[in-house]
Amino acid sequence: MKVMVIGGGGREHAVIRKLRENPDITELYALPGNAGMAGDAVCVPIGAKDIASIVSFAEDNAIDYAVVTPDDPLVLGCVDALEEIGVPCFGPRSEAAKIEGSKVFAKDLMKKYGIPTARYEVFTELEAALAYVRSCPIPIVVKADGLALGKGVVVARSREEAEDAVRESMENHKFGKSGERLVIEEFLEGPEVSVLAFTDGKTLVPMVSSMDHKCAWDGDKGPNTGGMGTVAPNPWYTPAVAARCMEEIFLPTVQAMNAEGRPFKGCLYFGLMLTKDGPKVIEYNCRFGDPETQVVLPLLESDLFTVMRACTEGRLGEVEVKFKDDAACCVILASRGYPGSYEKGFPLEIPDKLRQQVYVAGAALRDGQLVTNGGRVLGCTAVAETLPEAIEAAYAVAEQVKFENAFCRRDIGRRALQALAEV
Numbered sequence: 001m002k003v004m005v006i007g008g009g010g011r012e013h014a015v016i017r018k019l020r021e022n023p024d025i026t027e028l029y030a031l032p033g034n035a036g037m038a039g040d041a042v043c044v045p046i047g048a049k050d051i052a053s054i055v056s057f058a059e060d061n062a063i064d065y066a067v068v069t070p071d072d073p074l075v076l077g078c079v080d081a082l083e084e085i086g087v088p089c090f091g092p093r094s095e096a097a098k099i100e101g102s103k104v105f106a107k108d109l110m111k112k113y114g115i116p117t118a119r120y121e122v123f124t125e126l127e128a129a130l131a132y133v134r135s136c137p138i139p140i141v142v143k144a145d146g147l148a149l150g151k152g153v154v155v156a157r158s159r160e161e162a163e164d165a166v167r168e169s170m171e172n173h174k175f176g177k178s179g180e181r182l183v184i185e186e187f188l189e190g191p192e193v194s195v196l197a198f199t200d201g202k203t204l205v206p207m208v209s210s211m212d213h214k215c216a217w218d219g220d221k222g223p224n225t226g227g228m229g230t231v232a233p234n235p236w237y238t239p240a241v242a243a244r245c246m247e248e249i250f251l252p253t254v255q256a257m258n259a260e261g262r263p264f265k266g267c268l269y270f271g272l273m274l275t276k277d278g279p280k281v282i283e284y285n286c287r288f289g290d291p292e293t294q295v296v297l298p299l300l301e302s303d304l305f306t307v308m309r310a311c312t313e314g315r316l317g318e319v320e321v322k323f324k325d326d327a328a329c330c331v332i333l334a335s336r337g338y339p340g341s342y343e344k345g346f347p348l349e350i351p352d353k354l355r356q357q358v359y360v361a362g363a364a365l366r367d368g369q370l371v372t373n374g375g376r377v378l379g380c381t382a383v384a385e386t387l388p389e390a391i392e393a394a395y396a397v398a399e400q401v402k403f404e405n406a407f408c409r410r411d412i413g414r415r416a417l418q419a420l421a422e423v
Helices: 010-019 051-058 071-076 078-085 094-099 103-113 126-133 158-172 239-259 293-299 305-312 351-356 387-400 414-422
Strands: 002-008 027-032 064-066 122-125 141-143 153-156 181-184 192-199 204-206 215-217 221-224 231-232 265-273 276-286 327-335 358-360 363-366 370-371 375-384
Touching: 002 010, 002 051, 002 327, 010 027, 010 293, 010 305, 010 375, 027 051, 027 265, 027 276, 027 293, 051 071, 051 078, 064 071, 064 305, 071 078, 071 094, 078 094, 094 103, 094 141, 094 265, 103 181, 103 276, 122 126, 122 375, 122 387, 141 158, 153 158, 158 181, 192 239, 192 305, 204 239, 204 358, 231 293, 231 387, 239 276, 293 327, 293 375, 327 387, 351 358, 351 375, 351 387, 375 387, 387 414
Parallel strands: 002 027, 002 064
Antiparallel strands: 122 181, 141 153, 141 181, 192 204, 192 265, 215 221, 231 327, 265 276, 327 375, 358 375, 363 370
């Protein structure tokens, strides 16, 4: 079978590596991919948002199946367009992808169907939003309504910071149209958990839980990024918590989407906060998380392609989805300056013996040499029997990958190790 994966980052590299395990896949394409994953798939220089060209490529190359992973093409209707020409896809149609594409939609959905989340208000006018943050309890969370590359959320710990976040979004248009509406919600406290789940719109199967690290610097300080590392499983996500989430959040969300006429098929991501009042939803994503995918998929024992097709065909309840009892850690190596401005084009050295443990997110080929071409350049991943061993092994890989101006957080997994001691 000919399969194409839409996207070009570390998440897509992890998906492609896992898909390669299926012998039925004879040709595997990445659109656009990046030079660092060229050994695992044929990279085609078509942007993930260029839906017309993606459809043309699928027709011209008789593609049998497509995996659409990034949020933008999902929200823009890439799955809809491919299904119209008869190409089955893993991923939600645009009507269902709105669960990530609009935070206002997601919050209103949770409110309507009684799914636990933070209290919130929605604003479309600058002065009304400013008046609210000048009087509401602090800290407060300011969120751009639409997609913002994972950077549209500010946890404001002072009124000044809250006002700045509102002005940046609504007055300075930092996030374009995505920031024209704001969700301002109460600050929740507790451990954070990421849970990705396979669903065919009826059955939902959670994957191994994980813990993301969004802040750029050690100690959870600095600006928000797309994610600086992950560990799995998350020690806070106990069997009791998992059972409660399934009953109060996961299945009600799938049922709510069906009730709204927006059936969701694909990977539904739950960003959770385990508060003193129980688990609550911080956010939904309509796709695999990045870099959560880089620790979750290495722990998947079942064949990914088989599971994906079962989701597409509405028969997820008929297949086994099994995960290892091991632990995994991913440490992101980024370009110094990220998530702000940074330099690109530095030679990238990945020892051959470690290539299977490295997922490349931002690389290009220049004069036959792999060079850096992004903020988050790559993820160094390790799987081991225990979480401490996985963390140690991931950092051992990171120490051997070289490029100028590289930096990483040195405390990925530290909170998880503390949690292990408490749980």
